[in-house]
Amino acid sequence: MTSFRTFAAALALTVGAGLAVAAVEAPAGAAPDSVKHVQKKKANAQRVKIDLLPPISGAGKRAGSADQAKVVVTGTFRPKKAGRTVILDRKAGKKWVKAGTARQDQKGAVLFNAPYLVKGKAVTYRLRSTGSGMKTTLSKSVSTLKWTYKEKFSEEFSGSTIDPTPWSFREQDYGHAALRKCSRTDAANTSVSKGVARLMVAKDTTKNGRCSYQGKSYAWRTNAMIGTQGAFAFKYGYAAARVKLNSLRGQHFGFWLQPNSRNAEHGNAKKTGAEIDVIEWFGEGHPSGGLSSYIHYVPKPGKGVKVGSWIKQPQQYGNKWSKKYHVFSVKWTPKSYTFYIDGQVTSVINKGVSGREQFLLLSQLSSDYQLKYLKSESKLPQGSSVDWVRVWDL
Incomplete structure (x- = not known):
């Protein structure tokens, strides 16, 4: 059976906050324009851009419903911190529960495959980066309901x-x-x-x-x-x-x-x-x-x-x-x-x-x-x- 949909809904993708901190030190008594030594502190937080792709992941041996395909949640972190842990959280009622764990690659990126629907309902996700001596970074949340609204054709x-x-x-x-x-x-x-x-x-x-x-x-x-x-x-x-x-x-x-x-x-x-x-x-x-x-x-x-x-x-x-x-x-x-x-x-x-x-x-x-x-x-x-x-x- 084929279905067509023509309605659309907007859902903002998100950027979490977190600013790198830098400091400038000058020798005692030196004028500002004669600074000889500049030292930057290591960034203690990251920024993150989160994106939610439609359910376009679904490797497996058996045929199944298109709703069983996985959405793709990606995150790009700056400054890059290869190896830093990133957790995918899923909203469950008023709480957040862990849905997956990955590590940032050399480009500061992560990718998760996650359920499009849970018990037939849309799911809300966020990314959380922790460890490596840095402050925890949280993205804003994204909902899979976006792709239900944007679906135009299904066979x-x-x-x-x-x-x-x-x-x-x-x-x-x-x-x-x-x-x-x-x-x-x-x-x-x-x-x-x-x-x-x-x-x-x-x-x-x-x-x-x-x-x-x-x-x-x-x-x-x-x-x-x-x-x-x-x-x-x-x-x-x-x-x-x-x-x-x-x-x-x-x-x-x-x-x-x-x-x-x-x-x-x-x-x-x-x-x-x-x-x-x-x-x-x-x-x-x-x-x-x-x-x-x-x-x-x-x-x-x-x-x-x-x-x-x-x-x-x-x-x-x-x-x-x-x-x-x-x-x-x-x-x-x-x-x-x-x-x-x-x-x-x-x-x-x-x-x-x-x-x-x-x-x-x-x-x-x-x-x-x-x-x-x-x-x-x-x-x-x-x-x-x-x-x-x-x-x-x-």
């Missing part, structure tokens, strides 16, 4: 078929897309069961013969692609999907956005929109790690530009991509895109920033250049499982 695939209210099947015949001469989309390759949408690449049993590509022959393929074009689109915000990815190479999964409409076919992405590849996955054993995030736009006629990269050392953000679900998301603002895996920043791109409303796409595709990487066609079908998709306003 948890609770039925037995794809909900046609927001989703439609994207039909593409053989050769419709560049480098997909040997494959076409098929609505039958997307199914829903037990709260999960399954998107697959399979052999096309309705087409005779085989497809020839670069001197070799391959079984004809069918792909899966669904989108919200004409039903739901948004401009700026967070978009997230929780996905368990296909295991083998030879096909790729995509969670991406395309512009609902354009003011121009080329030029500034503010007018043309852009293709926003939140995540693409090319299978286990890929030499570049298999995960990527890219932006595609057309600044000049006939000249497409691609910016982004493969995600370097993806194991630092998670593992077992085909055996566990992970949340892949993007924060899209008027100035940049920030990409995340389970709430951890993987990259930031400030080029080709779309200024148009964009719709959602989920796909499992086999491009011609990938065919050779599937060692045995007996391994088909190959697919990915999507647990849920959500969108929030900024």
Whole structure:
């Protein structure tokens, strides 16, 4: 079942107080302008900036409710004090209880994953830094209710078929897309069961013969692609999907956005929109790690530009991509895109920033250049499982 929300609420993020103290000493009898020795006392307090991201962290083996995903609480402390203890407190009635502990890194930063809801209700958090011979630093509080108000779209695939209210099947015949001469989309390759949408690449049993590509022959393929074009689109915000990815190479999964409409076919992405590849996955054993995030736009006629990269050392953000679900998301603002895996920043791109409303796409595709990487066609079908998709306003 899909839900849409259009109301929004403002909730201020917070900065705690705490000022560094400095003193100046001068030799006895010396005039102020002849001070030779300046000594600063060590800061005995810190300032903190707290931020609360939506529930975009949710690694795990099983599918579940989107409300079970974790919000991400981050803190940035100044002056930096690597190793200093930071406690995440949760409001429980009139009291604060400890919800987690971490230490400031070399940049003075901490990150916590914390429940979005407790017993079905929003949660209030704060950060508290202690020890290291410094005064205790408290942030102001932040509430997860903010993200309940800002939620615009939620799909948890609770039925037995794809909900046609927001989703439609994207039909593409053989050769419709560049480098997909040997494959076409098929609505039958997307199914829903037990709260999960399954998107697959399979052999096309309705087409005779085989497809020839670069001197070799391959079984004809069918792909899966669904989108919200004409039903739901948004401009700026967070978009997230929780996905368990296909295991083998030879096909790729995509969670991406395309512009609902354009003011121009080329030029500034503010007018043309852009293709926003939140995540693409090319299978286990890929030499570049298999995960990527890219932006595609057309600044000049006939000249497409691609910016982004493969995600370097993806194991630092998670593992077992085909055996566990992970949340892949993007924060899209008027100035940049920030990409995340389970709430951890993987990259930031400030080029080709779309200024148009964009719709959602989920796909499992086999491009011609990938065919050779599937060692045995007996391994088909190959697919990915999507647990849920959500969108929030900024």
